[in-house]
Amino acid sequence: MNNLISCHGINYQYRDGKHHTQVIKDLNLDVAAGESIAILGQSGCGKSTLLNLLGGIDRPDSGQIKINNTDINTLDEQEKSEFRSKNLSFIYQFHHLLKDFSALKNIMMPLLIQSDPDAKQKAMKILNKVGLESRANHLPSELSGGERQRVAIARALITQPKCLLADEPTGNLDGKNAQEILDLMMTLNQTHNNSLIVVTHDEKIAARMRRVLVLENGQFS
Numbered sequence: 001m002n003n004l005i006s007c008h009g010i011n012y013q014y015r016d017g018k019h020h021t022q023v024i025k026d027l028n029l030d031v032a033a034g035e036s037i038a039i040l041g042q043s044g045c046g047k048s049t050l051l052n053l054l055g056g057i058d059r060p061d062s063g064q065i066k067i068n069n070t071d072i073n074t075l076d077e078q079e080k081s082e083f084r085s086k087n088l089s090f091i092y093q094f095h096h097l098l099k100d101f102s103a104l105k106n107i108m109m110p111l112l113i114q115s116d117p118d119a120k121q122k123a124m125k126i127l128n129k130v131g132l133e134s135r136a137n138h139l140p141s142e143l144s145g146g147e148r149q150r151v152a153i154a155r156a157l158i159t160q161p162k163c164l165l166a167d168e169p170t171g172n173l174d175g176k177n178a179q180e181i182l183d184l185m186m187t188l189n190q191t192h193n194n195s196l197i198v199v200t201h202d203e204k205i206a207a208r209m210r211r212v213l214v215l216e217n218g219q220f221s
């Protein structure tokens, strides 16, 4: 089968002086195109570490991670960052928006970096999809928590990534906003057929994904 993500035998440990913490142990994961997956697990079990490995932010000590048939760890930094910007996007618990730029400019940013002449037009379109056209010129500080997270989602999706990696994307929102953000991510996942990997400790959110995996002792139990 042609998987969008395919990980085999990955190991990762943090080395801090004499302390070694083996966080990921001989882990395998295959993700099909368009699939939605929740990764559940207790705090500190290695969920964020795993997302960083999948996104090529950290490099496994051993094992192979292929995304769209490319072994990201064979790329140099420049190639990796180009590969990432074409194929992957991240959403975090805290939005990481640029505070001095409007919602629209924040959303345009990934395309401005790629010198896309249609950046503004595309950003307006996606701003519309996330229901924030009236907030285009607001700064992040002038938006609510839920609105900021919508902007972060719009920014993550504007490059039409093949895979969206979300680390506790609703962790900072109340129940109603969390549901709305999740609805939005799932709708966009279905329309764009991008794979969605959501790390969460919320079982209600996990239950909405097609597949639920629990990370425990460095592996999926």
Ligand SMILES: Nc1ncnc2c1ncn2[C@@H]1O[C@H](COP(=O)(O)OP(=O)(O)O)[C@@H](O)[C@H]1O
Residues within 6 Å of the ligand: 014, 015, 016, 021, 023, 041, 042, 043, 044, 045, 046, 047, 048, 049, 050
């Ligand atoms: N930079 C780091 N250096 C050393 N240990 C770390 C570092 N980051 C995370 N850890 C440890 O690795 C384990 C997994 O962390 P993390 O992936 O953040 O867990 P989760 O996202 O599931 O809460 C934890 O025990 C954490 O303390």
Ligand SMILES: [Mg+2]
Residues within 6 Å of the ligand: 047, 048, 049, 167
């Ligand atoms: Mg985490």
